[in-house]
Amino acid sequence: MSETVSPPDRAHPGLLGQALALRAAWLGMDRAPAAIAFAASVKGIVLLYVAVFLVFCATRPGPGSMLIVALGLAGCAAMPARRTLVIGLTTLLFIMLRPTRSEDLSDFLRRELDLVGSIDQRILIAGAGIAFLAFGMAALRLQSTFRETAPGRHPVLTMMLVFFAILSVALSGLLPVEFAAEVWLFLAALASGFWCIAYALADQKVKQTTDPLPRAAFFRPFWEGPTLPIGKGAGFLAKFEAKDDTALAVTRLKGLKLIVWGALLAGLDAAARSLLHTEAGLPVLTDAMAAAARGTPLPAALSWASLVVHYLLDILHLAAWGHVVVALIRVAGYGIPRNTVRPLAARSLAEFWNRYYFYFKELLVDFFFYPAFLRWFKKYPRLRVAFATFCAACVGNWLFHFMGRIDILAVNGVLPGLRAFESYLFYCVVLAAGLILSQLRKRRPKPEDGFLRYDVLPRLHVGLFFCLLTIFNEPIDAFTIGERFAFLFSLFGA
Known part of the structure; x- marks a missing residue:
């Protein structure tokens, strides 16, 4: 007589498995037919827009x-x-x-x-x-x-x-x-x-x-x-405008996902600033630079910590803010690309510039790079790229920020106002030089170079370049170029 064997009970996933399943469902909802159909319904539209607005308020x-x-x-x-x-x-x-x-x-x-x-x-x-x-x-x-x-x-x-x-x-x-x-x-x-x-x-x-x-x-x-x-x-x-109800539902769902992610990053940014600067007492970068400007620089390790933290939190803040804005545009019906996409993964200066602040890079390319590229040095390809890059990353970059801070000229007068922008001009010149060398460089890291030379060192070089360059960037009118160099030298014990 044969015995009937009962099938074993299915193993219930643990909390981690459930969390991963929920994450996968959340990330994939703009490809799930049921979620798309719900987002296209009247009830789904109301709930989605209310959710987006509440997250925005957060x-x-x-x-x-x-x-x-x-x-x-x-x-x-x-x-x-x-x-x-x-x-x-x-x-x-x-x-x-x-x-x-x-x-x-x-x-x-x-x-x-x-x-x-x-x-x-x-x-x-x-x-x-x-x-x-x-x-x-x-x-x-x-x-x-x-x-x-x-x-x-x-x-x-x-x-x-x-x-x-x-x-x-x-x-x-x-x-x-x-x-x-x-x-x-x-x-x-x-x-x-x-x-x-x-x-x-x-x-x-x-x-x-x-x-x-x-x-x-x-x-x-x-x-x-x-x-x-x-x-x-x-x-x-x-x-990128949605052309039908299904495309609009998909675009709205992508916007919902992105604004939630942006709000989480904004919360992480606020928590990190509170923990590091308020609770742990780490000086903000402007305080560290002010100490160096007074001739009493902080210990080099503390100054380095302030600089690196400022650099990382600046990326976090920009990503959070950009995600929220792009999300609202997507919910309005335009499925545009994100503004910030994994900048720390960049292996070159040019790649970082493209990942860090996409729409600013696009503005400089549209109004400064292409006009110069299409007009000048057509017979000299490398010089053509270098000159167009300089027009965008230096001339256009400086003009954009100068025009956006005309209050400095109004308050301080013409010559003092122009002097306030000299450190940012230095920033633009160095940035343009770095981007030109990055674009013209023939040898680029390859996977066969190994983990250290392909994944680690290029990213460290990019991070160090932009970290040090930040000293001459923000805030534009707070320090003279000499005071910024004093802080730079203090990082190396000088």
């Missing part, structure tokens, strides 16, 4: 940003086919409420408002924003009308010349105080959105269109960002 933005993001998300959820109109309305609201993007320019704007007199400050702020919007739309209209002229063929260069002409007038001291303050308000708004207009002009030049409204919609979209336009302009976003 990153502790200002109340104004929360309001505009809420309106933008609600509009894109309710009217996905008219997202450009929704984004344009939030742009108008954003410009009127906050014409400047960076904290430095916002602080400067508040100081200038006190000089204007009895006019309601809210009216002045809205007026500066509307003046910026009118300037951008006028630039687009003039370019489309006079596209065969030199300014029409070189719209960004023309706009830059106009910007510096207005800046020169504001710095001249010839204007009455109240009127000069109003000019500075407009310049602060224009500096904040200059590159958004630049992308709109570049798109219009390629597309040969005449209606400026679809491009002006992206002068200040609800996902905010700094003076750098994440996602470029309307032309770039159109390449």
